[in-house]
Amino acid sequence: MSEARDTVLGTIRRSLGVTGREAPRRDAVEGRIAAARPGVIPARGQLPEPARVALFCEKAEASAATVARVASAAEVPGEVARFLRDNNLPATLRRGADPDLAAMPWGGTTIDVTAGPSDGSDINGLSRAFAAVAESGTLALVSGQDNPTSLNFLPDNHIVVVAARDVAGDYEAVLGRVRDRYGKGTMPRTLNFVTGPSRSADIEQTLILGAHGPRRLHIVVVDD
Amino acid sequence: MTIHPTSPQFKDNAHRALEDRDLQKALGHVRQAFIAKRAAAAEALPEFEALRDSARDIKQHTLENLDLYIEAWEDKVTAAGGHVHYARDAAEAREAVLDICRRVGARTVTKGKSMISEEIGLNQAIEAAGLVPVETDLGEYIVQLRGEVPSHIIAPAVHLTRDQVEADFRRHHTHLDASRDISSHYSLQAEARGILRERFLAADVGVTGANFLVAETGTSVIVTNEGNGDLTQLLPRVHVVLASIEKLVPTLEDVGQLLRVLARSATGQEMSVYTTLSTGPKRPDDPDGPDEYHVVLIDNGRSSMLGTSFEEMLRCIRCGACMNHCPVYHSVGGHAYGWIYPGPMGAVLTPALIGVETAGHLPNASTFCGRCESVCPVRIPLPKLMRHWREREFERHLQPAAVRGGLGVWGWFASRPKLYRLATGLAMRALSIAGGNRGRFASLPLAKGWTDYRDMPAPQGATFQSQWKNRRAQPKRAA
Ligand code: SF4
Numbered sequence: 248m249s250e251a252r253d254t255v256l257g258t259i260r261r262s263l264g265v266t267g268r269e270a271p272r273r274d275a276v277e278g279r280i281a282a283a284r285p286g287v288i289p290a291r292g293q294l295p296e297p298a299r300v301a302l303f304c305e306k307a308e309a310s311a312a313t314v315a316r317v318a319s320a321a322e323v324p325g326e327v328a329r330f331l332r333d334n335n336l337p338a339t340l341r342r343g344a345d346p347d348l349a350a351m352p353w354g355g356t357t358i359d360v361t362a363g364p365s366d367g368s369d370i371n372g373l374s375r376a377f378a379a380v381a382e383s384g385t386l387a388l389v390s391g392q393d394n395p396t397s398l399n400f401l402p403d404n405h406i407v408v409v410a411a412r413d414v415a416g417d418y419e420a421v422l423g424r425v426r427d428r429y430g431k432g433t434m435p436r437t438l439n440f441v442t443g444p445s446r447s448a449d450i451e452q453t454l455i456l457g458a459h460g461p462r463r464l465h466i467v468v469v470d471d
Numbered sequence: 472m473t474i475h476p477t478s479p480q481f482k483d484n485a486h487r488a489l490e491d492r493d494l495q496k497a498l499g500h501v502r503q504a505f506i507a508k509r510a511a512a513a514e515a516l517p518e519f520e521a522l523r524d525s526a527r528d529i530k531q532h533t534l535e536n537l538d539l540y541i542e543a544w545e546d547k548v549t550a551a552g553g554h555v556h557y558a559r560d561a562a563e564a565r566e567a568v569l570d571i572c573r574r575v576g577a578r579t580v581t582k583g584k585s586m587i588s589e590e591i592g593l594n595q596a597i598e599a600a601g602l603v604p605v606e607t608d609l610g611e612y613i614v615q616l617r618g619e620v621p622s623h624i625i626a627p628a629v630h631l632t633r634d635q636v637e638a639d640f641r642r643h644h645t646h647l648d649a650s651r652d653i654s655s656h657y658s659l660q661a662e663a664r665g666i667l668r669e670r671f672l673a674a675d676v677g678v679t680g681a682n683f684l685v686a687e688t689g690t691s692v693i694v695t696n697e698g699n700g701d702l703t704q705l706l707p708r709v710h711v712v713l714a715s716i717e718k719l720v721p722t723l724e725d726v727g728q729l730l731r732v733l734a735r736s737a738t739g740q741e742m743s744v745y746t747t748l749s750t751g752p753k754r755p756d757d758p759d760g761p762d763e764y765h766v767v768l769i770d771n772g773r774s775s776m777l778g779t780s781f782e783e784m785l786r787c788i789r790c791g792a793c794m795n796h797c798p799v800y801h802s803v804g805g806h807a808y809g810w811i812y813p814g815p816m817g818a819v820l821t822p823a824l825i826g827v828e829t830a831g832h833l834p835n836a837s838t839f840c841g842r843c844e845s846v847c848p849v850r851i852p853l854p855k856l857m858r859h860w861r862e863r864e865f866e867r868h869l870q871p872a873a874v875r876g877g878l879g880v881w882g883w884f885a886s887r888p889k890l891y892r893l894a895t896g897l898a899m900r901a902l903s904i905a906g907g908n909r910g911r912f913a914s915l916p917l918a919k920g921w922t923d924y925r926d927m928p929a930p931q932g933a934t935f936q937s938q939w940k941n942r943r944a945q946p947k948r949a950a
Contacts, residue, residue, distance in 0.1 A: 251557040255716065255770045259538045262777035267538045276539040276721070279532075280687045283722040287525045289518045289731070306741070343758070364758040367672050383742040390757060397759040400701050418727040425723075432547060434688045434750035436760050437705075442742040445698040449610035449626060451497065451633050452504035453656045458609055459664060459671075460698025460745065 280432075285419045292382035292416030299381045300468060303414045306384025310443030311456060312464040316411075319471045320351055327406055328356040330465050331371065336404060341369040345393040348375050348408065364395035365402055372402035372461075376409040378421045383442055386466065387421045390437035399439055405461040407441075411470045476825055478809030481832035488803040497630050498804055501623075505795035508739025509846065519735065526732045527850045529725045530717075530786035534777060540686040540719045541768070547689025551751030553764040560771050561591035567767045568593060568678065568711055569600050575709055575763075577602060577675035583693060583700035584608035585680030586624055586789060587713045587769055589811045590824070593678070605670045607699040609663055616643050622805030622813065625737050625791040630804045633659070667699070677703040677761070681714040682788065683729065684766070687722040689750055691766060694733060696744045704749060710761040712749075715769045717785040723748075729788060732848035736790040772824045780859055784819050786849040793843035793853055799836045808833060815843035815853040822860050834860035 260267055294302060304314045315326050331338055340360045342348050353360045365372060374394045378387040386407055390396045399405060415421050418440070429435060445460030456462055477484060488494055513519045533540055545555045558564035564587075572580060580597055582588060582604055594615070597604040606615040610627035614620065616639050621627030628636070637653055640662060653659050679700050683692040691712045693700045704710040720726060726748075734740040753760035776782055794800040794814025805813030810830065812820050818833040834857040843853040 249557055251559050251563055254559050255557050255768070255774060256538050256541065258770070258774035259541075259716070259777060262774055262779070263535065263538070264778060265538065267542075272536055272539060276536050276543065276686075279721050280543060283687060283724045285724050286529075286728040287518050287521045289516060289522075291516070310740075310742075310744070367668065385742055385746075390760060391754070392756055392758055395758045396701075396705055400698050400705065418730070419724055422723045422727065432688055434551070434690055434748065436750060436752070436754050436757055438748040439701070440742065440746040440748075441744065442740075442746075443744050445696070445744060447609045447660060447697045448504070448738075449608070449613070449628050450631075450636050450656050450659055452500040452626070452629070453633075455657050455660045457664065458660060458697035458699070459607065459667065459702055 283422075288417050288419060289382060292380070294381065294416065296411065296414075299416055300411045300414050300470075303379055303381040303384055304466075304468065306381065307386075307443070307466055308384070310384050311446070312384065312443050312466050314466045314468065316468045316470060318469075320347065320469055323351050323408055323467055323469065324353045324356045324358065326467050327373065328358055330406065331358065334404070334463065337370055339369070340371050340373050340406075341365055341398060341402065342373040343392060343394045343398060345375045348373060365397040367401045369398075369402040371404045371406065372398035373406045373408070374398050376407050376413065377438075378424055379409045379414045380416070380418055380421060380440070381414055382417050385418075385440050385442040387425075388439045388441065389425070389435040390439075391435060396437050396439065399441065400460045403457070403461060404463040404465065405444070406465045406467065408467045408469060411468055414468070476810040476821075476829050478821060478825070478830040478833055481807060481809055481836060484807035484809055485803040485836070488807045493632050493635060494630050494804050497632050498801055501626075501629055501795060502801050505739070505792075509736060509792060509795070510739075512735035512739040512741060516731070516735070516741075519732070522728060522731050523848050523850060525728045526788070526848055527786060529720060529728055530788070530849050531783075533719050533721060533725075534717065534782060534785055537716060537719060537777065540721060541716065544684055544686040544689055544719060547686070548751070548764075548766060549689075551689050551764075553689065553751045553766060556765060556767045558767055558769045558771070561769075564591045564713065564767050564769045564771070565593055565596040567765075568713070569596060571709060571711055571763075571765055572597070572600070572602055572676050575675060577709070579603045579605060579670065579674045580676045580678055581605050581607050581671055581674035581703045581707065582611070583677070583679035583695065583703040584611050584627070585678065585713050586621075586811060587680055587715050588678065589620055590771065591713075591769065593713070605667070605674070607667050607671065607703055608695070608697060609660060609699075612663055612667065613639060616640075619806070620811060623791060623794060624789050624812065624814075624816075630806060671702040671706050674703075674707045676709045676711060677705075677707040678711045678713060679704050681712050681718050681766075682733070683720050683726050684714055684718045684768075685721075685723055685726060685748075686719055690723070690748045691750075692726055692746065692748050694730070694743045694746050696738075696740075698745055701745055701747055704747075705760060708761060709763040709765070710749070710752070712764075712766040713769065714766060715771065716773050717787075733788055733790055736792040736846065736848040776823055781819070781823050781856060783851050784816070784823065784856060786851055787816055787820070788849060789816075790848055792846040792848065796842040796846050798838055798840060798842075803836075808836070815857070816851075819851075819853055819856040819860070827860060827863060831860070831864045834858075834864070 338358045376386045377389045444464040445458045447458035448454045556567040594604040606612045613628040622630040681691040682694045734743045752764040800814040822830040
């Protein structure tokens with residue numbers, strides 16, 4: 248073990264007046280990590296599904312995202328084509344290997360869809376959210392081949408598909424699902440919480456969208 | 472220390488700031504922008520005050536068990552394929568980053584906004600090693616172009632006007648058409664976006680800070696609005712996280728509690744745009760992400776604040792609310808404070824980190840109006856802590872000079888157990904670094920009157936007080 252490590256931990260222990268071997272402290276720390284108690288959860292997001300999804304849409308729009316709702320996965324390509332057309336964007340799309348996205352009827356549109364991570368040259372990226380949070384209109388995306396993290400940040404326009412049933416009330420419910428999927432104490436390489444498109448107010452506190460990440464965030468909620 | 476503090480000249484700095492018309496114009500935006508937004512965000516969440524209590528308790532509990540949480544966190548980082556490097560001080564932290572850069576043959580280093588990077592003077596060290604550090608947060612990029620340090624912990628360029636930024640871009644971006652129109656906020660941001668996008672894609676190492684380190688999972692968390700931190704950590708081969716020891720929290724749920732007060736207190740947002748939880752390097756089937764993930768865990772004076780009245784300062788989550796609500800900050804801006812951390816949090820933290828001899832004026836930069844404490848999301852009693860420093864300074868100057876220089880200081884400290892613990896703890900750390908192999912000192916900042924006449928032996932190991940505390944803390948044996 249490094250000398251610096253010993254010194255840092257040693258000074259912490261001296262200052263706290265502890266040895267690090269006290270059983271009650273060790274039990275308290277282990278117990279707290281094991282329990283992962285939720286703490287104070289705002290009542291705002293604790294709603295039945297229809298109202299929860301409506302709150303998510305309202306909050307996402309308040310964060311400057313645009314939101315569309317479609318009745319089924321089959322309608323997603325048509326909605327994406329409309330979004331691209333209405334914003335005068337090229338009919339191209341980059342997505343990951345997500346099977347749900349791949350299974351959608353892209354052939355019914357003129358969009359040129361390619362698969363893989365982004366190298367920075369893509370105008371439009373498409374992802375599928377792992378979950379969403381009604382409380383603040385936040386999307387949760389996990390890294391991996393299905394939805395490469397680079398698609399969340401490099402394209403100018405990011406379109407994210409989320410199933411209505413994946414919209415949770417609060418972050419803690421999403422963290423619980425992450426734990427179910429990856430195991431307690433284990434995480435995907437990256438979990439991104441995204442609330443609206445990129446922005447900065449660094450010059451005179453004047454808010455401008457599209458600082459380094461996407462200028463537009465378009466969310467498609469699938470209701471079925 | 473590569474950033475030379477001008478804190479001793481606080482009064483001169485403040486006078487100059489008051490006469491600086493550009494600065495005064497720019498500071499108007501702080502008063503207008505932040506206060507109403509925070510108030511509205513707090514108002515809109517009925518549980519906000521309860522969440523502040525929760526945030527305070529989480530940070531306080533973690534500090535009281537910091538040794539154990541660090542060990543638990545380190546195990547998880549390692550299990551996820553990451554590497555932890557401990558740094559006792561700024562020099563060790565810089566060296567840890569440079570070692571990694573040298574090993575991978577890096578040329579360009581992109582950087583997400585990180586106050587600890589400013590504290591350790593990392594950019595200067597990277598440049599001195601012949602590499603190019605590129606700040607990527609818009610405000611940090613602007614202050615880097617100007618050769619300045621941030622004047623605010625979340626809005627680094629808040630001291631500047633749009634006209635000044637335009638002039639800086641014209642001066643530095645000389646490869647672009649001189650007749651281009653960059654008179655709007657939008658066009659300035661778009662120009663920076665274009666230039667920095669190339670840098671992101673070309674970088675070999677990305678350095679970010681961390682808002683939180685999670686013991687449960689070995690995760691580091693960054694919170695940004697621009698997305699620059701994400702591009703910084705995602706695209707290069709190597710991601711280096713710089714974090715000071717007080718960033719630890721126990722669980723993911725604790726992060727949820729803290730996030731709810733962080734953005735609201737900082738910018739009045741309910742959530743910042745990007746909250747990113749990173750755990751280890753790229754996995755076998757990942758199509759993107761860094762090959763290596765390192766955390767440099769930095770002490771630099773903090774461990775000695777534990778167990779003292781200044782321990783509470785370590786709850787700080789760097790939201791900036793205290794400076795946004797401070798009448799002194801509104802009047803003089805951040806640079807007058809003379810080091811990295813301005814406003815009320817700087818007035819308490821800076822003397823603890825660089826010494827009250829250098830930063831003793833800062834705790835006086837207060838009207839004791841109490842607004843900082845009333846908005847601090849982790850309820851740090853900032854005015855009380857400033858008063859502690861003031862009392863200490865005041866009484867120091869009441870002593871006759873000769874006594875003040877030597878044993879008098881010790882006598883005064885010794886009658887104040889908590890301060891004494893802090894001072895000896897800090898001095899112990901400083902001395903063991905400064906003393907190097909020699910084990911003796913020819914001059915000491917706190918004991919000049921003493922060392923003018925004799926050398927002082929370098930302390931070995933723990934102070935008597937902390938040893939005493941250690942013993943008492945050991946579990947009693949059953950009779
Ligand atoms: S002291 Fe409190 S208000 Fe100031 S930056 Fe830290 S957490 Fe925010």
